[in-house]
Amino acid sequence: MSAIREGDEVLFITQKGKKYLLRVVRGRRFHSSEGYVDLENVIGLRYGSRIRTNTGSIWVAAKPTILDHVLNFPRVTQIIYPKDLGYIILMSGVRCGSRVVEGGTGAGVLTTMLAYYVAPSGRVYSYDTEQEHLELVAKHLERLGLREYVELKHGDLTKSIDEEDVDAVILDIPTPWLAVSNARKALRDGGAFISISPTMEQIVETVERLREEGFADISCVEILLRRIRVRRGMTRPEHQMHAHTAYIVTARKAYRENES
Numbered sequence: 425m426s427a428i429r430e431g432d433e434v435l436f437i438t439q440k441g442k443k444y445l446l447r448v449v450r451g452r453r454f455h456s457s458e459g460y461v462d463l464e465n466v467i468g469l470r471y472g473s474r475i476r477t478n479t480g481s482i483w484v485a486a487k488p489t490i491l492d493h494v495l496n497f498p499r500v501t502q503i504i505y506p507k508d509l510g511y512i513i514l515m516s517g518v519r520c521g522s523r524v525v526e527g528g529t530g531a532g533v534l535t536t537m538l539a540y541y542v543a544p545s546g547r548v549y550s551y552d553t554e555q556e557h558l559e560l561v562a563k564h565l566e567r568l569g570l571r572e573y574v575e576l577k578h579g580d581l582t583k584s585i586d587e588e589d590v591d592a593v594i595l596d597i598p599t600p601w602l603a604v605s606n607a608r609k610a611l612r613d614g615g616a617f618i619s620i621s622p623t624m625e626q627i628v629e630t631v632e633r634l635r636e637e638g639f640a641d642i643s644c645v646e647i648l649l650r651r652i653r654v655r656r657g658m659t660r661p662e663h664q665m666h667a668h669t670a671y672i673v674t675a676r677k678a679y680r681e682n683e684s
Contacts, residue, residue, distance in 0.1 A: 435488040449655040494533045501530035507649040526550040527581040528596035531560030539570040548574045585610040595619040601633040611677040640676035
């Protein structure tokens with residue numbers, strides 16, 4: 425049985441479906457539009473237990489996943505959404521032991537997910553041109569026990585990539601096409617290239633450069649997610665949906681005979 429301890433971070437799911445990630449501390453009371461809860465009252469309860477607010481709203485105290493954690497990071501830059509994260513992880517082939525170069529640490533959402541998947545024997549090399557982004561993400565990784573799997577680097581991948589023979593290069597930068605040549609040099613044969621861009625102009629430039637550099641299996645997708653409201657006799661798609669968030673370009677490094 426997994427019990428909630430003081431100091432744990434707990435995901436509270438309210439009766440109306442809202443989610444709050446809170447650290448359980450004695451003497452702390454959390455207020456919401458559905459009433460308040462005294463957080464010390466959940467200490468010792470099993471994860472998944474139901475609690476009642478002062479107004480009678482019933483909440484579930486759940487154990488947060490790694491995704492719950494990253495979606496609560498401060499958004500210092502635009503984040504990569506879950507619907508895109510899953511596709512990126514699958515197409516990159518990232519797993520335990522992989523070595524991955526990431527361009528554009530940003531808020532650290534993708535950085536953290538990559539670290540989670542390469543641990544405990546892999547490594548993520550995450551570059552960003554903004555030192556403050558790196559410092560903030562370092563704190564997030566430390567809190568989640570993933571810091572040792574990530575090397576945070578102040579640098580610009582369009583100018584150089586230090587690593588060689590990596591399994592994947594994943595770019596979330598304004599000009600990914602300028603990093604294609606460096607990505608090719610860094611990748612092992614057959615390694616995965618992925619870039620995430622919000623505009624069509626960016627993906628045209630990137631795909632053309634990938635073709636020039638001899639990459640294979642070049643693809644570009646946009647993933648749309650529509651939730652369904654399920655009620656007997658009234659089931660239908662919800663009116664609001666996560667439509668365009670990014671275009672995702674993927675490719676594989678193909679061997680060229682003139683390469684040493």
